[in-house]
Amino acid sequence: MDLTHTPEVTAFRAKARAWLRANVPDAPLPSLETAEGFAAHREWEARLAADRWSVVSWPEEYGGRGADIVKWLVFEEEYFAAGAPGRVSQNGINLLAPTLFDHASPEQRARVLPPMASGEVIWAQAWSEPESGSDLASLTSRAERTDGGWLLSGQKTWSSRAAFADRAFGIFRTDPEAAKPHQGLTYLMFGLRAPGVTVRPIGRLDGKPAFAELFLDRVFVPDEDVIGEPGQGWRIAMSTTGNERGLTLRSPGRFLAAADRLTRLWRERADPADTALRDRVADAVIGARAYELFTWTNASRFAAGQTIGAESSLNKVFWSEYDIALHESALDLLGADGELADGPWAEPWIFSLAGPVYAGTNEIQRDIIAERLLGLPKGRR
Amino acid sequence: MRFLPTDEQSDFTRTLRGLLAAAAVPAVVRSWSAGAYGPGRALWTRLADTGLFALAAPQEYEGLGALPVELALGFVELGRAAVPGPLAETVGAVVLLSELGDGALAKRFLPALLSGEALATVVLADGGPYAVDASATDHTFTVSATGELRLAAPGPVSELASLDPARHLSRPAPGGELLATGPRVTAAAAVALHWARLMTAAQSLGVGEALLARTVEYAKQRTQFGVPIGSFQAVKHRLADTLLALEFARPLVWAAALSLAPWEIAAAKVSAGEAGYRAALSALQLHGAVGYTEELDLSLWLRKARPLRDAWGSPSTCRAEVLTPALNRRTG
Ligand SMILES: Cc1cc2nc3c(=O)[nH]c(=O)nc-3n(C[C@H](O)[C@H](O)[C@H](O)COP(=O)(O)OP(=O)(O)OC[C@H]3O[C@@H](n4cnc5c(N)ncnc54)[C@H](O)[C@@H]3O)c2cc1C
Numbered sequence: 198m199d200l201t202h203t204p205e206v207t208a209f210r211a212k213a214r215a216w217l218r219a220n221v222p223d224a225p226l227p228s229l230e231t232a233e234g235f236a237a238h239r240e241w242e243a244r245l246a247a248d249r250w251s252v253v254s255w256p257e258e259y260g261g262r263g264a265d266i267v268k269w270l271v272f273e274e275e276y277f278a279a280g281a282p283g284r285v286s287q288n289g290i291n292l293l294a295p296t297l298f299d300h301a302s303p304e305q306r307a308r309v310l311p312p313m314a315s316g317e318v319i320w321a322q323a324w325s326e327p328e329s330g331s332d333l334a335s336l337t338s339r340a341e342r343t344d345g346g347w348l349l350s351g352q353k354t355w356s357s358r359a360a361f362a363d364r365a366f367g368i369f370r371t372d373p374e375a376a377k378p379h380q381g382l383t384y385l386m387f388g389l390r391a392p393g394v395t396v397r398p399i400g401r402l403d404g405k406p407a408f409a410e411l412f413l414d415r416v417f418v419p420d421e422d423v424i425g426e427p428g429q430g431w432r433i434a435m436s437t438t439g440n441e442r443g444l445t446l447r448s449p450g451r452f453l454a455a456a457d458r459l460t461r462l463w464r465e466r467a468d469p470a471d472t473a474l475r476d477r478v479a480d481a482v483i484g485a486r487a488y489e490l491f492t493w494t495n496a497s498r499f500a501a502g503q504t505i506g507a508e509s510s511l512n513k514v515f516w517s518e519y520d521i522a523l524h525e526s527a528l529d530l531l532g533a534d535g536e537l538a539d540g541p542w543a544e545p546w547i548f549s550l551a552g553p554v555y556a557g558t559n560e561i562q563r564d565i566i567a568e569r570l571l572g573l574p575k576g577r578r
Numbered sequence: 579m580r581f582l583p584t585d586e587q588s589d590f591t592r593t594l595r596g597l598l599a600a601a602a603v604p605a606v607v608r609s610w611s612a613g614a615y616g617p618g619r620a621l622w623t624r625l626a627d628t629g630l631f632a633l634a635a636p637q638e639y640e641g642l643g644a645l646p647v648e649l650a651l652g653f654v655e656l657g658r659a660a661v662p663g664p665l666a667e668t669v670g671a672v673v674l675l676s677e678l679g680d681g682a683l684a685k686r687f688l689p690a691l692l693s694g695e696a697l698a699t700v701v702l703a704d705g706g707p708y709a710v711d712a713s714a715t716d717h718t719f720t721v722s723a724t725g726e727l728r729l730a731a732p733g734p735v736s737e738l739a740s741l742d743p744a745r746h747l748s749r750p751a752p753g754g755e756l757l758a759t760g761p762r763v764t765a766a767a768a769v770a771l772h773w774a775r776l777m778t779a780a781q782s783l784g785v786g787e788a789l790l791a792r793t794v795e796y797a798k799q800r801t802q803f804g805v806p807i808g809s810f811q812a813v814k815h816r817l818a819d820t821l822l823a824l825e826f827a828r829p830l831v832w833a834a835a836l837s838l839a840p841w842e843i844a845a846a847k848v849s850a851g852e853a854g855y856r857a858a859l860s861a862l863q864l865h866g867a868v869g870y871t872e873e874l875d876l877s878l879w880l881r882k883a884r885p886l887r888d889a890w891g892s893p894s895t896c897r898a899e900v901l902t903p904a905l906n907r908r909t910g
Pocket of ligand 1: 555
């Protein structure tokens with residue numbers, strides 16, 4: 198066991214830190230869940246990409262630095278410690294790109310990845326439907342065969358950032374006769390401004406249009422935008438959910454930085470007699486460290502050639518519940534000021550509240566942990 | 579950076595696990611609880627033969643070099659098997675004596691402690707008022723708030739019952755031979771306390787692992803309403819949470835053993851102590867009434883979890899330590 202980094206990793210950290218110090222905007226950007234903020238974040242993505250910091254873990258040919266998982270984690274730590282803006286392109290980078298690396302043709306990769314890295318094309322995930330949430334395989338949106346491609350019809354919902362994004366990726370039913378719900382599904386990409394698409398923004402809890410529903414009326418998708426084999430959509434999509442819950446969606450850097458901010462707030466504001474609150478701040482520090490170390494353990498497993506499967510569900514439940522507890526402690530420290538909607542902890546708190554719902558609800562994750570990691574019998578679902 | 583046990587470290591824990599699986603530890607615990615220390619001391623010697631206690635001392639005192647990571651991995655196994663005795667206390671005593679920089683004193687006590695011939699317990703000013711298992715040991719060391727290291731006067735001790743009958747508590751008799759005094763004693767005691775705290779954390783983790791494993795087995799076999807209780811979602815989710823807590827405590831224990839930073843040890847102690855105790859509550863609940871009996875071997879772990887959570891630094895003490903500015907500075 199060893200937690201010291203090689204000189205190469207340390208040099209990489211120094212380089213990232215220097216770039217971030219010189220480039221991170223002094224004032225925070227407006228919320229990326231607004232039209233104005235979305236545009237400002239696109240510019241930030243372009244700036245990152247210009248110096249090849251937007252997708253450090255990708256191969257160089259697509260705009261990355263070929264960084265391994267250790268360097269990626271180090272970069273993320275520096276990114277959040279520098280107070281750099283949230284990534285408006287994260288769904289594409291974290292969810293679609295890994296799928297493309299595993300399942301797409303070289304032509305698709307060459308066409309889709311570079312504009313994703315630069316923020317020129319921002320992607321939304323179109324999986325959920327009004328009647329298909331946790332039971333995603335029950336989805337009913339269709340893709341019908343047509344000359345040179347497919348025609349999409351149906352409704353998708355809760356699509357994050359689709360209100361302002363350019364394109365979307367999703368699963369559609371191509372064989373309604375298939376024997377089981379998760380057969381006969383196809384994974385494909387489509388334009389959010391293509392003919393036949395209607396995007397209706399939905400205000401989230403604080404009213405910001407953070408997601409949208411999509412109405413699809415015979416939207417044409419050329420064959421070149423199908424990912425992998427038609428009919429294999431479920432298998433392909435599931436290879437992405439591991440990423441979503443696992444290492445890449447929430448890097449420890451984010452929570453280490455948040456715990457640091459919380460500790461600073463506590464030192465400035467805390468009533469020394471309030472040991473209950475002190476204990477919760479300590480738990481935030483401990484939790485960030487635990488999450489960091491758990492991630493390093495998994496990174497070591499990757500490096501040793503092992504794979505991470507259902508273990509990613511442990512991650513997901515941990516960070517989502519941790520995030521809420523941390524932000525609640527911040528609001529408690531702020532007291533009456535915690536109510537101010539423009540305060541520095543308000544929007545992150547609102548955001549944290551959705552953690553146990555998206556990326557597979559925590560109830561579903563606990564089922565996965567119990568059945569696949571502990572070997573308990575499957576129950577009725 | 580490779581944050582996984584090495585092959586040698588895994589081999590060592592496998593050896594220990596094998597030895598303990600063959601040792602019928604539950605019977606040993608029951609006799610230890612009744613004050614019959616023979617089987618426990620026999621097990622102790624075999625543990626010492628693996629080099630376990632020698633991992634706490636430098637080579638100059640016949641140790642294997644102070645190897646906290648290996649020792650912590652070993653202590654997880656001790657917790658998993660519910661091994662009784664002054665385990666963390668022995669480590670505390672060994673570290674105290676090796677840190678003093680007094681060769682004569684170290685040579686007087688350490689070889690027998692490392693080989694398992696002699697047993698010791700220790701009470702440090704900041705580590706709680708009670709001596710654990712003084713009646714079972716050959717030496718009781720005490721360090722006072724003013725930095726006096728003494729060997730408690732021999733003689734019978736009057737015991738106070740612990741919630742865990744395998745822990746015999748007593749207050750060390752005043753006086754005894756003065757072995758050393760001064761700031762170096764205080765400094766050595768601080769190091770000893772952190773090692774003892776870390777080993778208690780590792781032991782808690784092992785106790786939690788054992789409770790979870792036994793409860794998962796039970797939940798697969800016990801049927802109600804015609805199906806295994808483990809197929810009920812409320813049962814599954816409780817067990818999933820138990821695993822979650824243990825799996826996030828584990829790397830904290832490893833990291834604390836690597837750095838020996840007091841704040842990391844405190845963080846490991848809070849997490850592992852709470853995870854072990856929560857595992858006990860879940861085990862009790864999911865076993866139903868049979869879990870509430872002393873006959874079932876499960877009780878050996880159930881009764882250990884709470885005292886370990888509070889020994890050598892309560893959660894509150896440790897949380898305060900995590901936030902001590904001088905202690906918790908990170909890389910940048
Ligand atoms: C902020 C946010 C962003 C999102 N972004 C996207 C996105 O970009 N793209 C996208 O496709 N989707 C997105 N989603 C949707 C998200 O994936 C779904 O909300 C989620 O899968 C749950 O589905 P549901 O909301 O329909 O709830 P339901 O499935 O109806 O569940 C409601 C409640 O019942 C519980 N429940 C359901 N089934 C079971 C069961 N078998 N056992 C126990 N409990 C059960 C659930 O856990 C939940 O608590 C987003 C959601 C949020 C909140």
